[in-house]
Amino acid sequence: MNRNSTRNILNRQKLAPQKKLGQNFLVHSHTAERIVQKAAIKKNDIVTEVGVGLGALTRPLAAAAQQVIGIETDSGIIRLHKEQQDLPTNVILRHQDILQVDFKQLAAESGGRIFFIANLPYSISTPFLFKLINHAHLIQRAVIMLQQEVAQRLAAQPGTKEYGVPTVLLASCADIKMVMRVKPEEFHPRPRVDSAVVELSFFPVPDRVEKLDKFCANTLRKVVSTAFGKRRKTLINALQSGDFSLTKMQLHELLATCNISPSIRAERLELQDFIRLTNGIENYQKIIT
Secondary structure, eight states: OOHHHHHHHHHHTTOOOOGGGTOOEEOOHHHHHHHHHHTTOOTTOEEEEEOOTTSTTHHHHHHHSSEEEEEEOOHHHHHHHHHHTOSOTTEEEEEOOGGGSOHHHHHHHTTSSEEEEEEOOGGGHHHHHHHHHHTGGGEEEEEEEEEHHHHHHHTOOTTSTTOOHHHHHHHTTOEEEEEEEEOGGGEESOOSSOEEEEEEEOSSOOHHHHTSOOOOHHHHHHHHHHHHHTTTSOHHHHHHTSSSOOOHHHHHHHHHHTTOOTTOOGGGOOHHHHHHHHHHHHHHHHHHO
């Protein structure tokens, strides 16, 4: 694959990259091969690829894995592959929106846990990441291409402007590793920003995650989202805007019990602080009800 051959394939099929789908096709086979190599795919792996596109990543995936389940939302791309019959025989092509896919069913097809490889459209990267977090118990790994700015957010440290809701929630269930950076000239059309490939490891459960205090994932999501929803406000004021059924005085008492300053801002809290706060809220609500 190269830029000219990509254009020619699209033109022959009267297709064009759709802006609303955020389509940017990989045009260099060596980049796709590097991603597959970095993903350390084994011969018995069943891999789910999100965004098949013209198959630049699908073909080296199929050569490395036992089977590839290709999820593609563009009906024109689906038509192209069905007419051309140009994908390897161990690729199952599905016309679906990954945000609507039943992950429980997909996990069963994958042998128990899902292994994702994805060149994600920027427009769905955030909802897809949250879907991964919400279904962490069904996922083995996810090796995904993201806008570099989004990738940096996932690995951000407390106290930085990049640190936020996805940073904290992802850290509560997975480890993240930066795999490689990809320049705009690797795509057609060229995006205006650099991209990055990251690896998210959910299972086996990372040691760091195993050592965390036990917590309710739903309550943690609510606490973190509320705290960062008013990130310029102090923590006490941000929490007061949430639906915790606690008065300001009760929140002050709670924060004191958790050894957290009410005047701190959400971006200064570490994951363990949020977990302590989550458990504190749950315990306090049991006492007052």
